Amino acid sequence: MEFCPHGTKLECSKMRSKVPCKKLHFKKIIQKHTDESLGDCSFLNTCFHMDTCKYVHYEVDGPTVQFPKESFSKIESVETKTLGRTNQDTTILYPAQWVQCDLRYLDMTVLGKFAVIMADPPWDIHMELPYGTMSDDEMRQLGIPTLQDDGLIFLWVTGRAMELGRDCLKLWGYERVDEIIWVKTNQLQRIIRTGRTGHWLNHGKEHCLVSMTPLP
Known part of the structure; x- marks a missing residue:
């Protein structure tokens, strides 16, 4: 899915009409030590001190995207073998080395x-x-x-x-x-x-x- 350019659902609702937005949004993570007046953390989800950082952090608002099960079955069906090719000269997916x-x-x-x-x-x-x-x-x-x-x-x-x-x-x-x-x-x-x-x-x-x- 695509992320909404407005960020949060609140900002999106201010910029859009009554038509619901189907894109992904973020929501603020407000903790006891968060000071919203400071604005967003420069490092966001890569911040090493989220448990003490006073700046605003975010997470995805709502459930993450669910992929259909058949998409995983195709991945699982890919055969991984050791180095070499089969007699039919079929390309083999090698394990990482x-x-x-x-x-x-x-x-x-x-x-x-x-x-x-x-x-x-x-x-x-x-x-x-x-x-x-x-x-x-x-x-x-x-x-x-x-x-x-x-x-x-x-x-x-x-x-x-x-x-x-x-x-x-x-x-x-x-x-x-x-x-x-x-x-x-x-x-x-x-x-x-x-x-x-x-x-x-x-x-x-x-x-x-x-x-x-x-x-x-």
Whole structure:
């Protein structure tokens, strides 16, 4: 279902005629410590301190969307098997696989070749983060070229690393063909403008560089 642009049912009723709105609405979560005069919490449902935060938070007003049972039966009927194909050359849905290691020291040649690579590396953004990051030189030295002879790579980059990402792709032997910009919205379907790191639009969007191996 689609969310109503007016937010709450109260605001919707003020803006609309007597025709009932069939879209989803939000309602305020008012607790003993909530001070409505402060307005909405910048972090909304991602707030880590909702039990003490004095700003206004929201939840969906009414029951969530109920999907028909037949839609789940189709999902359950999908067969998952180990790597390989059947005798009829039918495409098999593989189970998720991953390797937990330090990429700086992994011999990527053991992984084989891939037609599509999606990479969201831990760029060094000069901030204290809860996970380890890689320096610019370590990024450049990643063995990405060994993973692909012909195909596409989707490389997510941070604001500081956009030019570095382009340099890495060129160094790895790729040609940039496009760029995807994901404009993020919050719980209320509004553009994110938290400014939690001092930059109002720093968390409002993400960039993905799309590149491909050059034709022979």
